[in-house]
Amino acid sequence: MSERVQVMRGWEWARPVRPVRREVLSVTPQLEEGRPPLLFVPGFGHGAWAYAENWLGHTAARGFSAHAVSLRGHGGSDPAPEATLRAYAHDVVQVAAGLPSRAVLVGHGAGALVVAHALARYPARAAVLVAPVLGGWATFGAALRRNPFGTLPAVFGGGLRLSRRQLFSRELPDADARRHTARLGRAARRAQWQLLTGADPEPAVGSPPVLVLGSPDDRVVPASALTRAARRYGSAPLLFPGMGHDLMLDARWREPIDAILDWLVKNPGRGG
Numbered sequence: 001m002s003e004r005v006q007v008m009r010g011w012e013w014a015r016p017v018r019p020v021r022r023e024v025l026s027v028t029p030q031l032e033e034g035r036p037p038l039l040f041v042p043g044f045g046h047g048a049w050a051y052a053e054n055w056l057g058h059t060a061a062r063g064f065s066a067h068a069v070s071l072r073g074h075g076g077s078d079p080a081p082e083a084t085l086r087a088y089a090h091d092v093v094q095v096a097a098g099l100p101s102r103a104v105l106v107g108h109g110a111g112a113l114v115v116a117h118a119l120a121r122y123p124a125r126a127a128v129l130v131a132p133v134l135g136g137w138a139t140f141g142a143a144l145r146r147n148p149f150g151t152l153p154a155v156f157g158g159g160l161r162l163s164r165r166q167l168f169s170r171e172l173p174d175a176d177a178r179r180h181t182a183r184l185g186r187a188a189r190r191a192q193w194q195l196l197t198g199a200d201p202e203p204a205v206g207s208p209p210v211l212v213l214g215s216p217d218d219r220v221v222p223a224s225a226l227t228r229a230a231r232r233y234g235s236a237p238l239l240f241p242g243m244g245h246d247l248m249l250d251a252r253w254r255e256p257i258d259a260i261l262d263w264l265v266k267n268p269g270r271g272g
Contacts, residue, residue, distance in 0.1 A: 029065060
């Protein structure tokens with residue numbers, strides 16, 4: 001007889017996460033094919049709009065139900081100036097649990113770290129980490145070297161600042177880049193600090209397959225960080241040269257989302 005093991009986190013019920021109204025944008029396919037839903041999680045400063053621009057509609061056109069959540073304090077969700085990574089992960093778990101079947105979690109940038117934390121609490125069908133910023137002192141050091149003027153304010157409670165050159169390739173028209181950067185907000189200061197200095201996430205529930213992808217030309221996440229992230233999950237990163245950090249908004253946005261969906265379709269038990 002197998003023994004069921006339940007992990008008790010006393011501090012989670014003793015100090016529950018404050019409920020908020022969360023923005024969720026969804027696009028569903030015209031024909032339901034029995035495929036798992038995808039829940040897209042944006043990085044810090046981004047909202048669900050970052051996926052609604054291109055990836056949600058494209059995902060639905062390929063037969064997957066597509067949903068994007070704005071973490072508390074982002075997009076159209078309720079303000080949350082004191083939010084933590086735990087609160088962000090709670091948002092993801094709550095939205096995923098409300099979907100009709102087990103979802104594939106897709107996190108971008110710091111949203112990939114949020115997904116990694118959520119995986120310890122939600123039995124995802126699979127996970128995809130896009131240009132992942134997985135936190136810790138190595139991330140802090142890399143951020144200081146690559147973007148000192150944008151990183152230092154976050155250490156003292158200010159917002160992380162990223163430039164057009166860091167987020168997008170030169171292929172993206174300037175008008176589009178300005179439009180996207182104008183919509184960027186900021187994460188809560190506690191969550192930013194935890195991103196830079198926090199501990200690794202707990203192991204994922206059920207050991208779901210995890211795909212890591214990004215660009216070797218990303219000016220936020222170095223290629224070495226993509227390799228480390230993929231090794232953590234027993235794989236190698238899928239790379240898209242010539243793209244910026246915001247793969248879902250860049251000029252060649254179709255390439256990474258098609259690769260994600262192809263991975264889900266072609267691997268038995270992952271998306272078919």
